[in-house]
Amino acid sequence: MKYEEIYKSTELVVVSYGGGVNSTAMLIGMQARGQVPDAILFADTGAEFPETIDYVEAFSGWLMRHGMPAITTVRYKSKHVTLEQECINNGTLPGLAFGFKGCSVKWKRQPMDKWVKTWAREAFERGGKIHRLIGIDADEQHRGKNLIDPHLYQYHRPLIEWWWGREECETEILAAGLCLPRKSACFFCPAAKKEEVRTLARERRDLFDRAVALELNAKERGGLKQIKGLGRNWSWEQLGELEESQLRLFPEPPVEPCECYF
Helix, strand or coil: CCHHHHHHCCCEEEEECCCCHHHHHHHHHHHHCCCCCCEEEEECCCCECHHHHHHHHHHHHHHHHCCCCCEEEECCCCCCCCHHHHHHHHCCCCHHHHCCCHHHHHHHHHHHHHHHHHHCHHHHHCCCCEEEEECCCHHHCCCCCCCCECCCEEEECHHHHHCCCHHHHHHHHHHCCCCCCCCCCECCCCCCCHHHHHHHHHHCHHHHHHHHHHHHHHHHCCCCCCCCCCCCCCCHHHHHHCCHHHHCCCCCCCCCCCCCCC
16 A cells, blocks of 8 residues: 555554654654644654754644644663663673664664554454554665565655655755754764764763763673774774864764664
């Protein structure tokens, strides 16, 4: 079933809201088209930027004022409580630092999936599908193609069908009278670019120091035998100490995004 046809059916529609530009624009576009989902989910890893948490709360209010559901925040249930504490307790770093995407799957996708399965149990029992909407824009069409679950979910990427790229998404958010959200990611995300890390060190030293503490903890407990730090081939601690002239000696390696749009 194509995206535009799901509103002609009685099947359930759930939006995976990441808290960034793409998923925010997607919901604004849906509201303008009169496409009201049954639920909107945001997964909190416990390591989100404070600005992201504030934006989610404010945007949830905007949605409700415009006839849309409130954003429901879900969390992965763990004895560690947060992703940061899990890394500290296990003496390691997020999986993406080692080339795996387990952190986003475990702390973002799994709690959303669990919430949906519990909430929509009746729909599954009667054989209905759940339509999951994710915010991948037209400039990133290669992302999310592996989201296939023929038994339970059918995934849709509305921004691509609308041909909205990053620029269009930002324009729609501003036109709705909202400010642009910051990049949605954990403050110690291994996918962060070097300049983003240096900016964090300058502007949010408290969060930067917590990220460096993760590196030092993992190093002391033997968890960094194959990598140097959160940057995989470089550590945030050393990067924070380097001058701009020295940075030019270290080219920026390509980094696979963490897929935290789920």
